[in-house]
Amino acid sequence: MKKLSAVQIKQQALVLSVADTIEEQGRNELPGMLQCWFDVEYHLFPGSLLMCFQFENEQALAASEPELLKWQKRLSGAMLKKGVILKDMRKHLVFTLKGPDD
Numbered sequence: 001m002k003k004l005s006a007v008q009i010k011q012q013a014l015v016l017s018v019a020d021t022i023e024e025q026g027r028n029e030l031p032g033m034l035q036c037w038f039d040v041e042y043h044l045f046p047g048s049l050l051m052c053f054q055f056e057n058e059q060a061l062a063a064s065e066p067e068l069l070k071w072q073k074r075l076s077g078a079m080l081k082k083g084v085i086l087k088d089m090r091k092h093l094v095f096t097l098k099g100p101d102d
Helices: 006-029 058-081
Strands: 035-039 051-056 093-096
Touching: 006 035, 006 051, 006 058, 051 058, 058 093
Parallel strands: 051 093
Antiparallel strands: 035 051
16 A cells, blocks of 8 residues: 555545544434445545445435435535535445445
8 A cells, every 4th residue: 555645644634533523423313323434545535535334234224315415415514614625425425234345
């Protein structure tokens, strides 16, 4: 893995901060949510950011699906507060059953 530049390290800290906050809120508000994980290519940031809410089973995922747009807006708002604009918020957060290693 290539070493991150100083700017990329700041971007990583920003994304980790937002992910931790949103994960805590998600666990409190979405039944069956296991974890929040993300994938990002820092040289293409913020366009490459993909945050995933992992659910424990299909029922929990289906029950939470109507809330997806609300959470996409929350992520976009949280990133905006940190000075990062997500042009298409729908591309950056998904609900899934897959984990980071799948």
